[in-house]
Amino acid sequence: DIQMTQSPSTLSASVGDRVTITCRASQSIVSWLAWYQQKPGKAPKLLIYKASTLETGVPSRFSGGGSGTEFTLTISSLQPDDFATYYCQQYNSLLWTFGQGTKVEIK
Amino acid sequence: EVQVVESGGAFVQPGGSLRLSCAASGFTVSTKYMNWVRQAPGKGLEWVSVIYTGGSTKYADSVKGRFTISRDNSKNTIYLQMNSLRTDDTAVYYCTTKDLLLAPFDNWGQGTQVTVSS
Numbered sequence: 001d002i003q004m005t006q007s008p009s010t011l012s013a014s015v016g017d018r019v020t021i022t023c024r025a026s027q028s029i030v031s032w033l034a035w036y037q038q039k040p041g042k043a044p045k046l047l048i049y050k051a052s053t054l055e056t057g058v059p060s061r062f063s064g065g066g067s068g069t070e071f072t073l074t075i076s077s078l079q080p081d082d083f084a085t086y087y088c089q090q091y092n093s094l095l096w097t098f099g100q101g102t103k104v105e106i107k
Numbered sequence: 108e109v110q111v112v113e114s115g116g117a118f119v120q121p122g123g124s125l126r127l128s129c130a131a132s133g134f135t136v137s138t139k140y141m142n143w144v145r146q147a148p149g150k151g152l153e154w155v156s157v158i159y160t161g162g163s164t165k166y167a168d169s170v171k172g173r174f175t176i177s178r179d180n181s182k183n184t185i186y187l188q189m190n191s192l193r194t195d196d197t198a199v200y201y202c203t204t205k206d207l208l209l210a211p212f213d214n215w216g217q218g219t220q221v222t223v224s225s
């Protein structure tokens with residue numbers, strides 16, 4: 001199975017900050033990577049797919065980058081609604097796997 | 108509007124069985140890859156099972172041989188039959204859709220809680 005490792009596990013930031021979350025794959029997944037946002041008690045929500053394509057309706061302050069084994073999710077200016085847990089997920093192999101999550105907390 | 112709604116979660120003893128349902132609206136279940144993804148309390152997301160558009164199925168190693176995914180096209184519903192339940196199966200189970208193999212999970216239900224405990 002392809003292992004996905006996110007860093008950091010927790011990130012403390014303030015409104016207006018630029019934040020970046022990293023996701024590393026144990027082998028190349030080309031660009032077959034998605035990012036999800038999850039708020040407590042809610043289902044995950046797709047933000048970005050194919051590493052850098054923004055899902056319809058997702059604010060442009062979210063952006064994704066990378067290819068191969070290293071990927072990033074950047075929020076250019078953190079908003080109050082963005083405090084949540086973020087997961088990366090690979091869909092290159094037939095057994096789809098998620099990162100362990102990054103919780104973005106209010107500083 | 109594409110929507111999936113899960114049901115069937117419950118409290119069950121170890122070794123017991125449960126069947127989850129995922130009712131779809133706004134699309135036909137046989138045209139999408141239908142999945143179950145679970146989340147244990149305070150933990151991350153784990154893909155559990157998929158039923159492909161052609162009807163083939165696949166499972167995570169953690170549930171292989173105990174869980175069975177199926178589809179009823181007449182009811183536009185998918186199911187997850189869970190047997191030999193263990194305490195580590197305790198989780199919220201989400202139904203999710205994929206348009207293609209090389210596609211993300213784009214639509215998610217609200218989830219249904221399964222608790223396995225004595």
